[in-house]
Amino acid sequence: MALPQADNDYPLSEVPDDARKPFASLALLLLGFTFFTATMFAGGQLGAAFPLGELLALIGVGNLLLGIYAAAIACIAARSGLSTALMSRFALGEHGSALADLLLGVTQVGWYAWGVATIANVLVSTLGLTPDWAAPLMVLFGFGFCLTAFVGYRGLALLSNVAVPAMALLIAISMIIAWHDGGGWVGLSAIAPSASLGWAAGITIIFGTFVSGATQASNWNRFARTPRQAITATLLAFFIGNGLMVLIGAVGAFVYQQPDVVEVLILQGLTVIGLAMLFLNLWTTQDNTIYNFAAAGCNLLRTRQRGWVTLGGAATGTLLALAGMDALLVPFLIALGTCIPPLGGVIIADYVFLRRGHYPRLDDAMLPAFHLPGLSAYALATLGAWFSPWVPPLVGIALALALYPLCCRCLGQRSMKPAL
Template sequence: MTQNAPGNDYPLSEVPMHARKGLASTAMVLLGFTFFTATMFAGGKLGVAFGFAEMMAVIIVGNLLLGLYAAGLGYIAFKSGLNSVLMGRFCFGEVGSKLSDLILGFTQIGWYAWGTATAAVVIGKYFDLNEATVLGLMVLFGLGFCATAYIGYRGLEILSYIAVPAMMLLLMLSMWVATAKVGGFEGLLSVVPTGSLDWSTAITLVFGTFVSGATQATNWTRFSRSARVAVLASLIGFFIGNGLMVLIGAYGAIVYQQPDVVEVLLLQGFAMAAMAMLLLNIWSTQDNTIYNFAVAGCNLLRTGRRKTVTLGGAVIGTLLALLGMYDMLVPYLILLGTVIPPIGGVIMADFFYRWRGHYPRLADARLPAFNWPGLAAYGVGTVAAFSSPWVAPLVGIAAAALTYVIVTGMLGARRVSAPLQDL
């Protein structure tokens, strides 16, 4: 199969204009991606640490920053028709880009393993299944969740059109019942925080939880029909969608001392709805996650066989789930919030400063094996994020972008490129 065969989604080239999508399609896929159980745990920590009004301010600020970051990369994806790993060839070099492939691919396969394990463990607890049966469910889910990603963008789109409205309805129902239980809006305002978080830590929690996903949302915003579609879809997915997940987690923590909406639905007496929510919530993110892995893997291996890489990734993710990925979420989230954001910072600096807003066609570009300013900037951004006492992901992005601009300017490597022809 060639890389441009129908359903293979252009893993090694620009997405042509005839294959681009509108706002509804792009936003729905991104909402399916950001509607994710793990994000609710970040909201749960906010719910017990702030009064309701201050908590809402943290959620708005944190998710607005996340949405703007995703929108910046989404605009580049629209302009170029490329995703983050292909953009990596410009800012890190033909061989150097394999670094970002490994980092982005590793993070996504970790998410896939965690989601697969979570679905099996929660269902196992609810139905009181033995360990062997739970392990069997991990295998079933690990191979089953990749089905829509195997189809490609169209498969992700179809599932999102089913899952997102259904999840939205369940979430609104759960919030309505929770609000009534706590005594309405006045009851929410009167809840006294039992924990404490400073604003820097809180923003880091909100922004960092899904920044790895925002960095790779270019896999779908590159299908955008216009800059408006790319930017709005990014804001809808990451400001509104991710923000809603954080808010739901906070609600659960305030009212039920439980941030997971599945557990909340069980407490509210909606057992079947809880199981449906679990599977829709995880599946609609899992297929996007393994799709991300496949795209990074295709660039790493320089192969157009996206479907084969998708299946291979599902097998690896399933094995990691069987090996206990379920218990490693917190340290994994901290790692993601540190090593991923600087990649986005380098990409944006490279596109807007070095290439002045226009990449040449990837097939025509004469790129070095290693773009040392990009690799050095990524290293500086990562170290800055690791050592920052402030919002680590934002520091990593800013440090990487600033370093890239300074080093590129000093070396005189800035260049003017001709605008892309019609894709």
């Protein structure tokens, strides 16, 4: 079978104005990215620990913080036309940006392996197949899910245009049934928490589950026609969309002791719909995930062959899934997620405090091999986040924003005003 034609998608340069995309396309693509099974499991943890009224407030606060962080990076991406990996050249230096590429690339290919293993194992279990089916299914979905990412933004958008409305309809059907089964607002409000969590831990779960994705949403927001469109689409996805996923997981845990909407649909007697939901849910996240890997990989290798880097990432993720490493990867990836928010904080601080809201063209920029203020601020902020007992991702971002100007001053780096 011949591969579809891969679009360039500007892996090593700014997205030009004539390649920018309409708002609806961007919003649906980002919503497809945030419709993620793991987020529902996070909601299940919260649903077991908070009464309904407090849970809704917690979901609102946690996802608003996540949305604001993602929107800040989205605004920079729309104004500059650059991905997170390319922004990191300014923040960390030409060679220093390899650190960002490795962090972002390893995280994304790891989550890709988890998704490939998840769909194969669920299908084997639900359909009553023998365990021997797991490996060929992993290969099938490992390379199948990456085809839309291989094409590029165009392929991602085409899938999201179909999948997001379909998933919204399936979720609505399931939640209406769950609301009825749970006794409505009165019945759900009467359910007493069975676990104990504080607000700090709750916000950490909400914010930490998708903060790595929020850091890399610039890979699509660089296609926005205006910063306002990028900010609006990002808030729609990360505040509303991600918040909805957390709430769905919580309601499923309340009513059925099962946070995953796919399992809930099966318990509701809608097995075929549940499997369709699983397929769409994972595909719209998996292709975005491996697209993120390609963005980081192209910057690391300094290659414009984005399509082939995408295939290489899919092959790596499939091999990890076949090796049974998905169970071991998740704790590692969550830990690695603590290291990514400070990178976003350094990028924002570099753009605001040093670049004064303006990047020169990447081809014209005279960048050092290693930008010591950015690397120093990143290292200190990551250490602070790692040892913080309170919301490590937020602590990492806040420390990066505070430390970057200090590191610039201590290391003699002056702000760079744009030429008039």
